Amino acid sequence: MTYVCIWRCVMVPPGPRIPSLAQTAWFMRDPMSALETWHRRYGPIFTVRFFGFPPEVYVATAELAEQVFRTDAGGGRAGAARRDFLEPLVGRHSVLTLDGDDWAGHRKTLTPPLRARQVAGYHDEIAAIAAEKIAGWPLGEPFTLRDRMQEITLEIILRLVFGIRDAARLDRLRALLPELIEAGGSMTVAMLPARLREPAGRVPFLPYARFLRLRATVDAILYDEIARRRREPEGTDVLSRLLEAGLGDEEARDELITLLIAGHETTATGLAWAFERLLRLPHMLRRLPDDEVYLDAVIKEVLRVRPVVYEAPRLIDAPLRLGGYEIPAGWYAGPFIPLVHHDAAAFPSPEEFRPERFLDGQQSRAWMPFGGGRRFCVGAQLALLEMRVIIREVLHRLELVAPDPVPEARRLANVTLAPARLTRVIARAHSPARTP
Numbered sequence: 001m002t003y004v005c006i007w008r009c010v011m012v013p014p015g016p017r018i019p020s021l022a023q024t025a026w027f028m029r030d031p032m033s034a035l036e037t038w039h040r041r042y043g044p045i046f047t048v049r050f051f052g053f054p055p056e057v058y059v060a061t062a063e064l065a066e067q068v069f070r071t072d073a074g075g076g077r078a079g080a081a082r083r084d085f086l087e088p089l090v091g092r093h094s095v096l097t098l099d100g101d102d103w104a105g106h107r108k109t110l111t112p113p114l115r116a117r118q119v120a121g122y123h124d125e126i127a128a129i130a131a132e133k134i135a136g137w138p139l140g141e142p143f144t145l146r147d148r149m150q151e152i153t154l155e156i157i158l159r160l161v162f163g164i165r166d167a168a169r170l171d172r173l174r175a176l177l178p179e180l181i182e183a184g185g186s187m188t189v190a191m192l193p194a195r196l197r198e199p200a201g202r203v204p205f206l207p208y209a210r211f212l213r214l215r216a217t218v219d220a221i222l223y224d225e226i227a228r229r230r231r232e233p234e235g236t237d238v239l240s241r242l243l244e245a246g247l248g249d250e251e252a253r254d255e256l257i258t259l260l261i262a263g264h265e266t267t268a269t270g271l272a273w274a275f276e277r278l279l280r281l282p283h284m285l286r287r288l289p290d291d292e293v294y295l296d297a298v299i300k301e302v303l304r305v306r307p308v309v310y311e312a313p314r315l316i317d318a319p320l321r322l323g324g325y326e327i328p329a330g331w332y333a334g335p336f337i338p339l340v341h342h343d344a345a346a347f348p349s350p351e352e353f354r355p356e357r358f359l360d361g362q363q364s365r366a367w368m369p370f371g372g373g374r375r376f377c378v379g380a381q382l383a384l385l386e387m388r389v390i391i392r393e394v395l396h397r398l399e400l401v402a403p404d405p406v407p408e409a410r411r412l413a414n415v416t417l418a419p420a421r422l423t424r425v426i427a428r429a430h431s432p433a434r435t436p
């Protein structure tokens, strides 16, 4: 059969035909089930239509993902793709929401202090923060590990990235920042179309208005800290370096919130998954924490089977040929990372938790928990170091067990795919024979 296109023939990837409101509702309730169902039905490239947003093309293979990441060199805008969801929280001057030359300038400033060699200098402080927090964990009763991990990773960002030492200020931010992230990352705020934000902000009882009040309170503290640091320059933390590099107040504020948003809940969720998996695989747990090489492989495998960030979209600004289709300008395209990580062609027996895949030092190009292209996660080295150090500190100090042996499902928790029960554990002191 021959098709003749008289005017212009554009084949876009197939996708669900239910109304966009129903697609959005399904995704918000259970993103894994929605996207896995559509993947099974439509194949490795499919279109989802979220209410109030441009259509989004998801891809499920490393090859297609790489083609999307290649658009970072021109034609794909990661900043614009994130702006719709993140700008209320991180602002207009964030490396997350910028594109083009402005993005390149900010990225150039942020990259050096977050390189592997630089973050290695934080090793002992990370271990000390972890030890201090672990000492306060309850013994003999169940608790949610993700919340405890978040306290550790928040403290790391506050002290090592923000460089805040003032105890009262630290206390206020410790209380306010998780609330701000919760409010700003909730679906009702993040998925609120831009044109509805202004009116929603004027109705005091709506979640968006509450979020704006919280943001104003946090901003006042941050601007105050920025002003203080300009008067009394100090420290080797990331904020000091941003100010030295000449960032203005609003730019510095936006990048601080960016590093916090991008850097603390993600790492805490990665750690929660590490324990959720390991507590169900006692033979692997026994090899840890002293086998460093194995620990590295375990962390990589955790981030493969349970990637924390589920997508890395780009706003396409020129038509893109992808997988035999043409993606129109103005649409989003990006990998759905859990599907790429479960592509059997890249990872044989993908459901199996097998750290050995990473032991030979080979890195599969299909492993993309930190995204790819030029927008690859700038904090990846800090995140991996935190995971190594914190897992080691926990295992040296306590014995953890899962009160319920059934694996935890995945659910959306703000910007991450988290364990449904946030990793329920019971901690006990090591038996005397094992205590170092």
Ligand code: HEM
Pocket: 078, 095, 096, 107, 161, 258, 259, 260, 262, 263, 264, 266, 267, 270, 308, 309, 311, 312, 313, 368, 369, 370, 371, 372, 373, 374, 375, 376, 377, 378, 379, 380, 382, 383
């Ligand atoms: C396990 C922890 C983490 C995971 C899974 C993770 C994952 C990601 C992913 C998937 C992206 C998008 C990449 C793309 O679009 O191709 C990203 C970007 C980013 N991440 Fe991370 N991240 C983690 C930790 C961190 C940390 C600790 C920081 C900073 C302290 C950080 C800062 C950022 C920033 C600033 C970006 C935007 C980069 C840009 O657009 O140029 N992340 N991250």
